[in-house]
Amino acid sequence: MENADVVFYPGLFSPPQSDNFLTQLSNHINWRHEPIKFWGKDVLQPRLTAYYGDKPYRYSGIAMQPASWTPTLLEIKSVIEPLAGVNFNAVLINLYRDGNDRIGWHSDDEKDLAHGCVIGSVSFGATRRFLFRRRDNHHRKIELLLHNGDFLMMAGTTQQFWQHQVPKTAKKIGPRINLTFRVIK
Numbered sequence: 001m002e003n004a005d006v007v008f009y010p011g012l013f014s015p016p017q018s019d020n021f022l023t024q025l026s027n028h029i030n031w032r033h034e035p036i037k038f039w040g041k042d043v044l045q046p047r048l049t050a051y052y053g054d055k056p057y058r059y060s061g062i063a064m065q066p067a068s069w070t071p072t073l074l075e076i077k078s079v080i081e082p083l084a085g086v087n088f089n090a091v092l093i094n095l096y097r098d099g100n101d102r103i104g105w106h107s108d109d110e111k112d113l114a115h116g117c118v119i120g121s122v123s124f125g126a127t128r129r130f131l132f133r134r135r136d137n138h139h140r141k142i143e144l145l146l147h148n149g150d151f152l153m154m155a156g157t158t159q160q161f162w163q164h165q166v167p168k169t170a171k172k173i174g175p176r177i178n179l180t181f182r183v184i185k
């Protein structure tokens with residue numbers, strides 16, 4: 001993948017560990033259904049979200065105040081930090097309740113993110129398609145399947161040259177939780 005720094009660790013978390021994290025997080029995260037501005041109108045995001053960590057974060061027009069780290073989140077963070085080589089100070093968490101929930105094309109390039117910062121993305125639950133496309137050529141796409149327990153790292157110029165999305169699917173599938181650990185300025 002050119003102009004990108006992407007490292008994929010499939011199955012970093014074992015299936016029993018991952019199932020346990022999925023249950024823990026489903027039940028104990030303070031999930032929110034946030035509105036987002038879409039062509040000037042407030043619509044609800046097609047997924048539930050939560051934000052934990054040490055610093056507030058502005059994301060797609062929403063100012064998010066962080067909740068305090070939980071033991072489960074700190075445990076996951078401690079596994080990925082040695083691989084990422086950074087200390088993450090925040091995590092944005094997405095709950096895709098079923099195949100209808102999704103996230104549209106975007107780059108993780110909000111101003112609050114440390115420039116070129118590493119994003120550590122951990123997935124639990126249902127397998128979903130994760131697509132990259134070049135910002136200067138939307139036909140140029142790369143597809144990954146993110147499974148239970150997978151860890152995907154994006155760094156360097158990835159966000160500058162590529163967008164990503166998790167599209168909806170007509171398949172009858174269960175929930176998926178994705179945690180994107182970040183370094184906020």
Ligand SMILES: O=C(O)CCC(=O)C(=O)O
Pocket residue numbers: 092094103108121130146164166178180
């Ligand atoms: O669910 C995913 O794998 C991606 C989530 C994402 O891109 C984000 O929260 O910025």
Ligand SMILES: [Mn+2]
Pocket residue numbers: 106107108164
């Ligand atoms: Mn993203």
